[in-house]
Amino acid sequence: xxxxxxxxxxxxxxxxxxxxxxxxxxxxxxxxxxxxxxxxxxxxxxxxxxxxxxxxxxxxxxxxxxxxxxxxxxxxxxxxxxxxxxxxxxxxxxxxxxxxxxxxxxxxxxxxxxxxxxxxxxxxxxxxxxxxxxxxxxxxxxxxxxxxxxxxxxxxxxxxxxxxxxxxxxxxxxxxxxxxxxxxxxxxxxxxxxxxxxxxxxxxxxxxxxxxxxxxxxxxxxxx
Numbered sequence: 252x253x254x255x256x257x258x259x260x261x262x263x264x265x266x267x268x269x270x271x272x273x274x275x276x277x278x279x280x281x282x283x284x285x286x287x288x289x290x291x292x293x294x295x296x297x298x299x300x301x302x303x304x305x306x307x308x309x310x311x312x313x314x315x316x317x318x319x320x321x322x323x324x325x326x327x328x329x330x331x332x333x334x335x336x337x338x339x340x341x342x343x344x345x346x347x348x349x350x351x352x353x354x355x356x357x358x359x360x361x362x363x364x365x366x367x368x369x370x371x372x373x374x375x376x377x378x379x380x381x382x383x384x385x386x387x388x389x390x391x392x393x394x395x396x397x398x399x400x401x402x403x404x405x406x407x408x409x410x411x412x413x414x415x416x417x418x419x420x421x422x423x424x425x426x427x428x429x430x431x432x433x434x435x436x437x438x439x440x441x442x443x444x445x446x447x448x449x450x451x452x453x454x455x456x457x458x459x460x461x462x463x464x465x466x467x468x469x470x471x472x473x474x475x
Contacts, residue, residue, distance in 0.1 A: 298369035300386070305359035312354050322347050331435050384456035391450060398441045408433050 311317045322343060329339035363369040397403045408429065415425035450456045 298363060301363040301368035302359045304387075305362045309354065309357055309359060309362070312351065318347070318351050328439065331439055332432065384450060387450035387456065395441055398437060404433070404437055407437070 312321075325343040325347065326340055329336050329343060332339055360369065411429045411433070412426055415422050415429065
């Protein structure tokens with residue numbers, strides 16, 4: 252693994268693991284009273300919600316306008332690493348098209364199985380959630396709250412440090428980079444979620460009509 256790929260790996264790992272871990276805790280809290288299922292795969296409603304969000308998100312991730320917004324956001328993230336800013340920006344420009352190419356091959360069902368929100372096959376289709384917009388905002392609020400929890404920060408840092416063990420001869424540099432920049436990354440993610448209307452950005456709220464076959468995720472109560 253060359254240095255450029257290693258730097259990209261660390262930056263991506265920090266952003267993705269922090270958001271993923273916070274989301275997992277948020278979902279656990281929001282679904283605690285739904286039932287006594289021992290895992291997300293045992294909750295068909297959570298599985299369908301994942302597929303609905305993923306269907307919409309994957310569709311917009313394939314749009315050129317959305318891709319440009321994501322690249323711009325990553326460029327802003329690069330500015331948080333002064334000593335790596337130029338190289339980071341070049342890496343984003345190089346690897347982003349490869350990332351979007353990979354996204355094009357994903358399906359909502361396959362994605363939700365891969366992150367353990369769904370079992371290998373889901374035969375029960377429940378009625379759509381009547382207010383996905385509100386639920387989305389509640390989950391985002393929970394994520395922001397969790398990111399302010401010192402215990403959550405420690406969990407994220409521990410996961411990232413373990414991830415560095417896969418960076419071959421870059422292990423020590425990877426760990427130093429995480430330890431030095433973890434507070435900055437945590438603050439960036441928190442500010443991003445607070446300032447950006449994430450639920451609107453993935454078109455869960457306020458909805459415009461989407462492509463045929465996609466789940467329409469706008470709050471249906473507004474059209475009742």
